[in-house]
Amino acid sequence: DTAVSQTPKYLVTQMGNDKSIKCEQNLGHDTMYWYKQDSKKFLKIMFSYNNKELIINETVPNRFSPKSPDKAHLNLHINSLELGDSAVYFCASSLRLGGFGAGELFFGEGSRLTVL
Amino acid sequence: GESVGLHLPTLSVQEGDNSIINCAYSNSASDYFIWYKQESGKGPQFIIDIRSNMDKRQGQRVTVLLNKTVKHLSLQIAATQPGDSAVYFCAEKPGGSNYKLTFGKGTLLTVNP
Numbered sequence: 001d002t003a004v005s006q007t008p009k010y011l012v013t014q015m016g017n018d019k020s021i022k023c024e025q026n027l028g029h030d031t032m033y034w035y036k037q038d039s040k041k042f043l044k045i046m047f048s049y050n051n052k053e054l055i056i057n058e059t060v061p062n063r064f065s066p067k068s069p070d071k072a073h074l075n076l077h078i079n080s081l082e083l084g085d086s087a088v089y090f091c092a093s094s095l096r097l098g099g100f101g102a103g104e105l106f107f108g109e110g111s112r113l114t115v116l
Numbered sequence: 117g118e119s120v121g122l123h124l125p126t127l128s129v130q131e132g133d134n135s136i137i138n139c140a141y142s143n144s145a146s147d148y149f150i151w152y153k154q155e156s157g158k159g160p161q162f163i164i165d166i167r168s169n170m171d172k173r174q175g176q177r178v179t180v181l182l183n184k185t186v187k188h189l190s191l192q193i194a195a196t197q198p199g200d201s202a203v204y205f206c207a208e209k210p211g212g213s214n215y216k217l218t219f220g221k222g223t224l225l226t227v228n229p
Contacts, residue, residue: 004159035219041124041203043160043219056216090159097215104150105217107159 006108023091032074139206147211
């Protein structure tokens with residue numbers, strides 16, 4: 001069974017469109033994250049939710065809106081897509097927020113978004 | 117040297133050799149560090165972690181060394197295998213109630229058979 005699963009794996013869309021990426025974890029973790037990885041492989045945190053509560057919002061444009069319906073799910077909705085949004089988006093989860101050992105993140109396989 | 121296109125630091129080793137991947141971290145207040153491995157087309161995977169009150173930790177074939185004086189972290193892989201070929205990231209967590217894990221630039225390790 002996949003621990004952190006995200007869909008879709010690939011997404012190709014036109015500028016200006018709205019799209020969503022879904023993430024689910026079956027690890028029973030309290031905390032979930034979205035990371036963005038650019039073409040240079042640089043990984044940057046976007047959001048973190050702990051038990052459905054937004055904890056980290058890392059100066060991401062308002063066009064990005066995370067939603068956590070329950071602690072096992074964290075979805076990412078992106079409005080008015082721009083060329084610069086093209087990247088691989090990774091969902092991750094950790095056992096709990098903060099604390100030694102809790103920093104171990106379990107990542108999904110990534111969703112490659114291409115905006116044309 | 118750097119890999120053209122990706123602009124990642126690269127390390128190329130022969131199978132069976134030992135590899136050392138280095139990382140300079142930025143925050144002297146960071147209290148927890150992790151190494152991740154990312155294979156092509158996959159998400160990063162946890163390798164090993166270390167707390168700031170330690171200077172060395174060993175796992176299976178991997179050792180992490182922490183030098184807080186110069187804010188330097190290294191990952192040593194013994195008897196490197198082709199399956200070790202991947203991008204390796206160090207990550208740091210600031211101390212206190214800041215829960216944000218910040219990733220370093222990444223190093224591409226290529227193991228030649």
